[in-house]
Amino acid sequence: MLAEKYAERIEKIFAKYPDKRSAIMPLLYIAQEEYGYLSEEALKEVAALCDVDPTQAHSIAGFYTMFRESPKGTYWLQVCTDLPCALRGADQFYKDLCDYLDVEDGGTTADGIFTVEQVMCLAACDKAPMFQCNFHYYENYDMEQMKVLIEQLRAEAASESDTDTATETASESGED
Ligand code: FES
Numbered sequence: 001m002l003a004e005k006y007a008e009r010i011e012k013i014f015a016k017y018p019d020k021r022s023a024i025m026p027l028l029y030i031a032q033e034e035y036g037y038l039s040e041e042a043l044k045e046v047a048a049l050c051d052v053d054p055t056q057a058h059s060i061a062g063f064y065t066m067f068r069e070s071p072k073g074t075y076w077l078q079v080c081t082d083l084p085c086a087l088r089g090a091d092q093f094y095k096d097l098c099d100y101l102d103v104e105d106g107g108t109t110a111d112g113i114f115t116v117e118q119v120m121c122l123a124a125c126d127k128a129p130m131f132q133c134n135f136h137y138y139e140n141y142d143m144e145q146m147k148v149l150i151e152q153l154r155a156e157a158a159s160e161s162d163t164d165t166a167t168e169t170a171s172e173s174g175e176d
Contacts (some may be wrong), residue, residue, distance in 0.1 A: 085128035093129035
């Protein structure tokens with residue numbers, strides 16, 4: 001439960017605002033960090049902490065693209081395809097990305113590493129095609145650069161997974 005695990009952090013956040021409801025976004029971030037995404041249960045938990053109705057937590061989570069309302073891949077690629085970016089080729093860029101990863105719009109790759117999604121303006125309209133990956137911005141991208149990045153991220157995910165497996169094996173065998 002967030003209230004117990006993050007008690008100190010939550011209290012510090014509440015102290016910054018005149019009322020608890022104003023702290024809803026920072027608490028949604030904590031919930032997302034803890035659970036990976038904002039499930040119905042997570043939204044209810046945050047709403048209870050902030051003394052608001054769960055529908056309010058739901059509407060905030062649904063409005064802002066930085067909140068995840070469903071599980072995502074390790075890397076969440078949010079491509080802006082809003083009009084100014086579309087005029088600079090963002091639609092084709094997004095389509096090529098989906099084809100390269102072999103996913104549908106909004107889908108996650110079979111290995112769970114990448115989720116792709118179209119989003120509205122990310123305030124970098126003159127730098128399209130652009131996207132954010134786990135909240136880091138990448139601007140003026142083309143598919144050749146994208147393929148390099150994807151393979152880098154795939155390699156990172158594989159190496160982290162190998163490290164996790166080695167740690168589990170060591171811990172199962174009693175090693176430190
Ligand atoms: S329209 Fe794409 S960043 Fe603004």
